[in-house]
Amino acid sequence: xxxxxxxxxTKTPGWLDWYTxxxxxxxxxxxxxxxxxxxxxxxxxxxxxxPERKYTPCxxxxxxxxxxRDHLGFAxxxxxxxxxxxxxxxxxxxxxxxxxxxARGVATVRRSVSDAExxxxxxxxxxxxRFNFVKRLVDFTPKEELLEIAQRIQAxxxxxxxxxxxxxxxxxxxxxxALPTPVVVDHMGRPDxxxxxxxxxxxxxxxxxxxxxxxxxxxxxxxxxxxxxxPALDGQAAPYRDVRPFARRVVEQFPERVLWGTDWPHPNLKxxxxxxxxxxxxxxxxxxxxxxxxxxLVDNPMxxxxxxx
Ligand SMILES: O=C(O)c1cc(C(=O)O)oc(=O)c1
Numbered sequence: 001x002x003x004x005x006x007x008x009x010t011k012t013p014g015w016l017d018w019y020t021x022x023x024x025x026x027x028x029x030x031x032x033x034x035x036x037x038x039x040x041x042x043x044x045x046x047x048x049x050x051p052e053r054k055y056t057p058c059x060x061x062x063x064x065x066x067x068x069r070d071h072l073g074f075a076x077x078x079x080x081x082x083x084x085x086x087x088x089x090x091x092x093x094x095x096x097x098x099x100x101x102x103a104r105g106v107a108t109v110r111r112s113v114s115d116a117e118x119x120x121x122x123x124x125x126x127x128x129x130r131f132n133f134v135k136r137l138v139d140f141t142p143k144e145e146l147l148e149i150a151q152r153i154q155a156x157x158x159x160x161x162x163x164x165x166x167x168x169x170x171x172x173x174x175x176x177x178a179l180p181t182p183v184v185v186d187h188m189g190r191p192d193x194x195x196x197x198x199x200x201x202x203x204x205x206x207x208x209x210x211x212x213x214x215x216x217x218x219x220x221x222x223x224x225x226x227x228x229x230x231p232a233l234d235g236q237a238a239p240y241r242d243v244r245p246f247a248r249r250v251v252e253q254f255p256e257r258v259l260w261g262t263d264w265p266h267p268n269l270k271x272x273x274x275x276x277x278x279x280x281x282x283x284x285x286x287x288x289x290x291x292x293x294x295x296x297l298v299d300n301p302m303x304x305x306x307x308x309x
Contacts, residue, residue: 037261050086
């Protein structure tokens with residue numbers, strides 16, 4: 001059954017709702033595992049979607065996110081501001097505050113944000129800002145504006161999360177190099193997985209990570225990057241086979257600088273919605289040892305988001 005969007009909004013035509021009744025993962029998450037990339041959407045009646053948004057999703061509330069966290073066996077979440085909420089972080093803040101310290105946030109702010117607003121975000125659990133360069137999701141923001149924001153949030157001990165397409169890395173390279181905070185790349189910088197893992201495209205990304213010790217990588221979103229499938233559905237034991245070597249290479253080369261997240265509720269997927277339980281099973285293929293799994297799922301996200309614990 002189609003999931004609702006409240007508040008008088010209409011879902012983008014063709015929108016796929018998140019999957020109901022995900023399976024229990026067979027992969028046993030280590031104690032204290034963090035889902036380091038997920039979102040909340042609305043609900044629209046309480047937290048309206050932003051006028052400048054490029055899509056309107058179905059609602060995906062904090063209660064539904066926390067239920068998924070518990071079902072899958074995660075201890076904590078990092079909730080990333082979704083572009084459908086623009087720079088209005090109220091839904092994110094509400095979710096962080098309701099989590100009892102078990103969620104941190106990554107917000108989107110404009111240059112006009114006041115110091116008092118930044119302090120309030122910090123108090124709610126925000127530890128980073130997201131800069132988005134994916135043209136189908138956001139309008140362009142000048143780099144001087146982003147740099148100014150980065151300099152301000154550096155004082156709070158935050159970091160910058162960046163989302164971009166692989167083809168745009170050369171143009172963004174110098175800007176990322178100049179950022180004064182840790183930089184966390186969403187979804188491996190969106191490699192073209194039809195290309196060889198040791199080909200020039202992905203090698204450029206690996207070189208970028210090698211040359212910049214302040215850059216981290218989320219080895220997330222195989223369901224977005226896969227061209228060959230098969231999808232994490234119907235008990236599939238080997239989903240997204242084509243993405244595995246890419247993610248595994250990053251985990252093995254940079255074990256101290258990788259994060260993993262479900263990306264629930266999976267905005268803008270076009271052909272299927274993954275079973276999040278089977279998506280968790282993907283982790284064992286990209287982080288094959290207990291030590292790599294502990295770094296990816298516990299030690300690294302804790303260092304970045306809960307450094308005092
Ligand atoms: O590829 C996407 O469509 C996408 C969108 C968003 C967002 O709208 O914030 O976040 C993501 O992590 C991925």
